Amino acid sequence: MSSNALYTDLSSYYDLMCADIDYPAQSHCVGRLHQLFGNQGRRHLDLACGTGPHVRHFLDAGYRSAGLDINQPMLDIARQRCPQAHFSRQDMASFQVGEPLDLITCFLYSIHYNPGVEQLQACLASVHAALAQGGVFCFNSVDKGLIDNRSFVRHGVEHDGSQFTFGSGWYYSGEGERQALRLSIEKTTAGETQAWEDEHPMVALTFAELRQLLEPLFEVHAFEHDYERITPWAGTSGNALFVCVKR
Ligand SMILES: C[S@@+](CC[C@H](N)C(=O)[O-])C[C@H]1O[C@@H](n2cnc3c(N)ncnc32)[C@H](O)[C@@H]1O
Structure with missing residues (x-):
């Protein structure tokens, strides 16, 4: 994706x-x-x-x-x-x-x-x-300087017959002028799960x-x-x- x-x-x-x-x-x-x-x-x-x-x-x-x-x-x-x-x-x-x-x-x-x-x-x-x-x-x-790479927040929502789980967290390597926002989405409908992951480059x-x-x-x-x-x-x-x- x-x-x-x-x-x-x-x-x-x-x-x-x-x-x-x-x-x-x-x-x-x-x-x-x-x-x-x-x-x-x-x-x-x-x-x-x-x-x-x-x-x-x-x-x-x-x-x-x-x-x-x-x-x-x-x-x-x-x-x-x-x-x-x-x-x-x-x-x-x-x-x-x-x-x-x-x-x-x-x-x-x-x-x-x-x-x-x-x-x-x-x-x-x-x-x-x-x-x-x-x-x-x-x-x-x-x-x-204060980003905690281990912190990844998740929350769930039910919508239109599907269960969604959303996750997000910052990632910073410790060097340079680039960090990332990592996002995940899981959608489960009638026992079938679809999953997506995004990584957004940021200053x-x-x-x-x-x-x-x-x-x-x-x-x-x-x-x-x-x-x-x-x-x-x-x-x-x-x-x-x-x-x-x-x-
Ligand atoms: C985390 S969302 C925030 C949306 C809204 N401000 C809110 O609080 O719900 C980030 C938004 O930034 C937009 N975006 C990303 N890069 C951008 C850019 N270079 N210029 C303008 N918008 C941008 C995305 O399309 C997205 O809608």
Whole structure:
């Protein structure tokens, strides 16, 4: 199975895989951060929007929300979920927008889908160019130095007469600027099991390296990766939420 099959051939399973994700809490938290740090504007773009669950919540919260993703099957589902939003098929490393934006988001570690530091830098430059004065970029990230290769999370869901088991875990070799997201899907119907495995190449960097890329373009604030309460990042966790205000 080709790399990233989950976002193309298997896109209809994506929302099942994410059934445990609290999209309302994530969207609400980022909306609050935007209120605290932003320019009070309502023009929003979600990078790597997938099937559009965050776009849905931002629309419902009164934003003029749009989405961008590189895989058309994901965008097709997003359009059904959010008929009033504009979606475009673009690479987040080199995207363009029609008007300046007040908030750009990138959820579920998707910023790491830039495959290397060069593409990540180009992505940050595109974000910076797309933001209005005082605009905010908000995303979550993982520090390569704190990845535990042994941690592989699994969960099961029953759907339409089939039992699904989804698994995911980070892998970092310990060297270089590349890490991987490993995903597995098993579908059992009437005793027959089909299995798929994806490995997604992603950029790997420490938070210190990430800050070095961000600081020239943005005023950077880091928070604990907790969508229930906003607390400054204490400096030890390997997951964090970054709020970046355009300079
Ligand atoms: C883990 S999913 C996250 C989807 C959504 N943000 C969510 O939270 O459910 C990652 C998404 O990134 C998209 N993606 C991967 N590489 C990309 C790129 N270079 N530019 C834009 N989107 C990309 C995939 O198609 C997929 O929809």
